[in-house]
Each structure stands twice: as structure tokens, then as C-alpha cells.
Amino acid sequence: MSHIFTLNNIDVDYGDKKVLSGIFLNIPEGIFVIVGPSGSGKTTLLRLLNRMLSPSSGEILYKGHSLFDYPVRELRRKVGMVFQKPILFDGTVGNNISFAAPDISDDDIKSLLEQVGLPKDYIKHRSDELSVGEAQRVCLARTLSTKPDVLLLDEPTSALDPTAVKTIEKLLWEFSEKITLIWVTHIVEQAIRLDGNGAMLYNGNIHWQGKTKHLHETEDEIVEKFIRGDLKK
Amino acid sequence: MLTYWDVLFSLTFVAIAFGISLSEKLRLERDIIEATVRSFVQLIAVGYLLKFIFAENHILWTISMIFVMTLIGAYTSAGRAKGIFRPFPITLTAMMLSIIVAVIILLSLRIISPKPMYLIPIAGMVIGNTMNTASITMIRLRDGIADNREKIEVMLALGKSPKLASSNTIKSAMRLALIPRLDSVKVAGVIHMPGAMTGMILAGASPIQAIKFQIIIMYLIIGTPAIAAIVCTRLGYKRFFNKYEQLVINRT
Numbered sequence: 001m002s003h004i005f006t007l008n009n010i011d012v013d014y015g016d017k018k019v020l021s022g023i024f025l026n027i028p029e030g031i032f033v034i035v036g037p038s039g040s041g042k043t044t045l046l047r048l049l050n051r052m053l054s055p056s057s058g059e060i061l062y063k064g065h066s067l068f069d070y071p072v073r074e075l076r077r078k079v080g081m082v083f084q085k086p087i088l089f090d091g092t093v094g095n096n097i098s099f100a101a102p103d104i105s106d107d108d109i110k111s112l113l114e115q116v117g118l119p120k121d122y123i124k125h126r127s128d129e130l131s132v133g134e135a136q137r138v139c140l141a142r143t144l145s146t147k148p149d150v151l152l153l154d155e156p157t158s159a160l161d162p163t164a165v166k167t168i169e170k171l172l173w174e175f176s177e178k179i180t181l182i183w184v185t186h187i188v189e190q191a192i193r194l195d196g197n198g199a200m201l202y203n204g205n206i207h208w209q210g211k212t213k214h215l216h217e218t219e220d221e222i223v224e225k226f227i228r229g230d231l232k233k
Numbered sequence: 234m235l236t237y238w239d240v241l242f243s244l245t246f247v248a249i250a251f252g253i254s255l256s257e258k259l260r261l262e263r264d265i266i267e268a269t270v271r272s273f274v275q276l277i278a279v280g281y282l283l284k285f286i287f288a289e290n291h292i293l294w295t296i297s298m299i300f301v302m303t304l305i306g307a308y309t310s311a312g313r314a315k316g317i318f319r320p321f322p323i324t325l326t327a328m329m330l331s332i333i334v335a336v337i338i339l340l341s342l343r344i345i346s347p348k349p350m351y352l353i354p355i356a357g358m359v360i361g362n363t364m365n366t367a368s369i370t371m372i373r374l375r376d377g378i379a380d381n382r383e384k385i386e387v388m389l390a391l392g393k394s395p396k397l398a399s400s401n402t403i404k405s406a407m408r409l410a411l412i413p414r415l416d417s418v419k420v421a422g423v424i425h426m427p428g429a430m431t432g433m434i435l436a437g438a439s440p441i442q443a444i445k446f447q448i449i450i451m452y453l454i455i456g457t458p459a460i461a462a463i464v465c466t467r468l469g470y471k472r473f474f475n476k477y478e479q480l481v482i483n484r485t
């Protein structure tokens with residue numbers, strides 16, 4: 001199995017506070033879930049992968065090369081990110097997508113909208129008239145417009161209602177055939193449903209690694225507490 | 234010719250403010266005394282300094298005086314920009330560039346002659362206006378970047394440059410900083426009598442001559458703050474990003 005990211009002994013410090021400590025992690029292609037309670041360092045770890053944040057020490061490899069070997073803007077287009085809260089720019093849905101990919105044609109925008117389950121005529125819709133679920137899909141289409149190899153998903157369904165959560169999960173799961181998805185969530189059930197490889201973070205350390213569908217079977221006090229919802233930061 | 238007795242009698246105005254503060258329990262007495270004493274000492278000192286510089290009529294003295302005034306203005310403006318890493322070089326560059334452009338244009342159009350009695354007051358007016366604009370620009374830039382943090386990060390994550398990611402914030406900071414200047418020019422002569430014109434009329438110049446000069450000053454007040462605003466934003470936004478094009482807020 002080829003690794004898309006390799007993290008070697010990564011530390012992230014904010015002043016005196018250690019947010020990530022001695023992280024060793026291989027992230028394979030496909031779907032990879034980073035799960036853990038709030039404040040465990042999941043988003044920090046995710047933000048290292050498109051260099052929105054730099055580690056205090058350690059090395060990160062992307063496709064076998066140091067992350068720092070890639071020009072940062074090129075890397076960010078190849079390692080796209082979808083944020084927890086859908087943030088759209090002023091203007092139309094089409095404007096939002098063509099901002100990310102200035103050379104994109106209207107037909108390609110429509111095709112992207114269809115891929116994320118939105119009607120083609122949404123290209124003309126004003127971005128401030130969309131529901132949260134629709135806005136998140138537009139954010140996904142916007143990120144996909146840069147033709148990324150990897151999608152970093154920072155709790156992408158946390159602002160959505162249960163129906164929209166299922167739709168987005170299904171949609172993204174289908175994308176994992178073509179694009180590596182690195183999905184951060186604090187919801188155990190979601191991690192299990194996503195049925196990929198994964199790691200559990202707790203207090204800035206990796207506490208568990210394996211197939212997320214086996215999370216329930218893990219005989220580890222911390223994991224059990226987390227599954228029961230008794231684990232605090 | 235005014236005497237120091239005239240100045241002394243003008244303390245009546247200060248006494249009025251002092252009395253109102255006492256009777257209304259505003260507790261501004263200390264500030265009133267401080268403002269009165271400071272303005273007296275500062276202006277008298279500057280007055281003698283200007284008398285010396287005007288008498289010497291040497292370009293080095295003039296430039297030194299303008300430079301010191303610019304340093305003080307830039308330092309004051311930078312003090313307002315809390316939360317921005319090393320703001321002083323930015324405000325200094327903005328104000329120096331504004332003065333240089335203003336002086337070059339005024340001299341080359343022969344609107345003023347290269348004498349300290351023209352250059353120093355003109356520089357003072359440019360500094361006063363650009364200082365204010367630089368302060369507002371820096372504050373608006375800082376607040377705008379903090380308010381738009383999420384949007385800026387989304388743009389960076391899409392592979393856009395920090396400059397493009399901050400462009401809306403930069404525009405907004407410039408607009409907000411320049412609008413008060415434009416408004417003050419719009420109402421010139423209607424709501425307030427501009428300082429240069431008032432001074433010239435008091436000194437015995439013809440009102441029309443004074444107004445012509447004031448109009449030039451007004452146009453200067455439109456142009457030079459715009460230079461200050463563009464310099465502050467173009468240099469200032471970079472302070473919020475590190476060399477890896479990551480947004481860095483609260484680096485003071």
C-alpha cells in the first residue's frame with residue numbers, strides 16, 4: 001500500500017503548550033479518518049498537510065518528498081481543504097468556483113456542480129442564498145475545481161442537518177475512489193461509518209490506529225471511554 | 234503685533250473650561266492644565282526653532298526639521314497599530330513618501346519656493362493628515378484581517394497568494410481611512426474655515442489669495458493620504474503572513 005503522507009516525529013508547540021507530540025503516522029491512499037475528542041489536535045494535524053501550519057519539529061513527506069520541496073501554492077491546489085464551516089465569497093456560485101480556478105469553463109463548473117449533487121443552473125445562484133448543506137457542496141466543488149489529489153476535510157458535516165450529513169458522506173465516499181480523503185471528525189459513529197483506515201488522537205498523541213470499523217472492538221480504556229462519550233479533553 | 238500679555242489674557246478661555254469642569258464635576262482639570270501648559274511650551278519652543286531655521290535658511294536645517302516631524306508622526310501613528318508586528322517602518326515609509334511626492338510636485342509647479350517658511354508648514358500639514366490616515370489604515374487593516382480570517386484562510390487553502398487573499402480587506406481599509414479625509418475636504422469653507430486660509434487672512438493676505446492657496450492644500454489633503462494609505466496597506470498586510478504564506482495573527 002503506497003503512502004501519500006508520512007509524518008515522522010512531528011511536534012507542534014504553541015508557546016509552552018504542546019498541541020501535537022511525537023506523531024509518527026503513515027497515511028495511505030483512499031479514505032483516512034482522524035478521530036478524537038475536541039481539542040485533541042486533529043485540526044492542527046490536518047493543517048500541517050497543506051502547510052497552513054508548520055510543525056515545530058519533525059518531517060512530513062508527501063508522495064515520498066518533503067512537503068517543503070513543493071511550492072506552497074501548488075501544494076495547496078493539489079492538497080485541497082474543505083473547512084468545518086462553509087465559507088463562500090460574495091457573488092454567484094459560479095464566481096466562487098472560477099475564483100479558485102480562473103481558467104475553468106462554465107460547462108466544467110456545471111459538471112462540478114452535478115458531481116456534488118447540485119443542479120447545473122446553480123451556477124447563477126447567489127452564494128448568500130444557499131442553505132448550509134448547499135453551501136458546503138459549493139465549497140467542495142470549489143475545492144475540486146483545482147483538481148486536487150487529496151482532500152483534507154475538517155469536520156465537513158458538523159454544520160449540517162442529519163439528512164445533509166448522510167448525503168455529503170455518501171458523496172465524499174464516492175470521491176474516495178479517485179481522490180485520497182483525510183477526514184477529521186469527533187463523531188465515533190461517523191468514523192465507523194466511513195469505514196477507512198484511521199487514527200485516534202488524544203491529547204496531541206496518536207492513541208490508536210487501524211480500520212475504523214474495528215474501533216468498537218478495541219480493548220483500550222481511552223478508546224472505550226471515547227466511544228462511550230466519557231472522554232474529556 | 235501680539236504680545237505675551239495677549240497670550241496671558243487668552244487664558245480666560247482656559248478658565249472657562251476649567252470652571253465648567255469644576256462645576257459639572259467632569260474631573261478634567263488636570264487634563265486642561267496639562268493641555269494648556271504643554272501647548273504653550275511646545276509651540277513656543279517650535280516658534281523659536283522655526284525662527285532660527287527661517288533665519289538660517291539652509292536646506293539641511295529644513296530637511297532635519299521635517300525629518301524629526303515625520304519621525305514623531307510615524308511613531309505616533311505606529312503606536313495606534315497595536316497587534317501589527319513592527320508598524321513603525323511602515324508608517325515612516327508612508328509618511329516620508331507622501332512628503333517627498335508633495336514637495337516635489339509643489340516645487341516643480343512653482344507653487345511654493347524652496348524656503349523653510351513654505352516647506353515646513355506644508356510638511357506639517359502633510360504629516361498631520363497622513364498620520365491620521367496611516368493610523369486608521371493600520372487599525373482597519375488589522376481588524377479587517379482578524380474579521381475576515383476564515384475567508385482569507387479559505388483563499389490561501391485554494392492556493393491563492395496572501396496579497397490576493399487580503400485584497401478585499403486592503404481595499405476596505407483604504408476606503409475607510411480615506412473617507413474622513415474626503416469628507417473634511419468636501420465641507421471646507423462651509424462647516425470649518427481651513428487652518429492655512431485662516432492663518433493667511435489673519436496675517437493680512439487677500440482672502441482670494443488665501444483661498445487659492447487653501448484649495449491647493451485641500452488637493453494635497455486628498456492626494457497625500459492616498460499615498461500613505463496605499464503604502465500602509467501594501468506593506469502592512471505582509472505583517473500578517475509568514476514566509477510560508479500562513480496567516481499569523483497576534484504577532485506583536
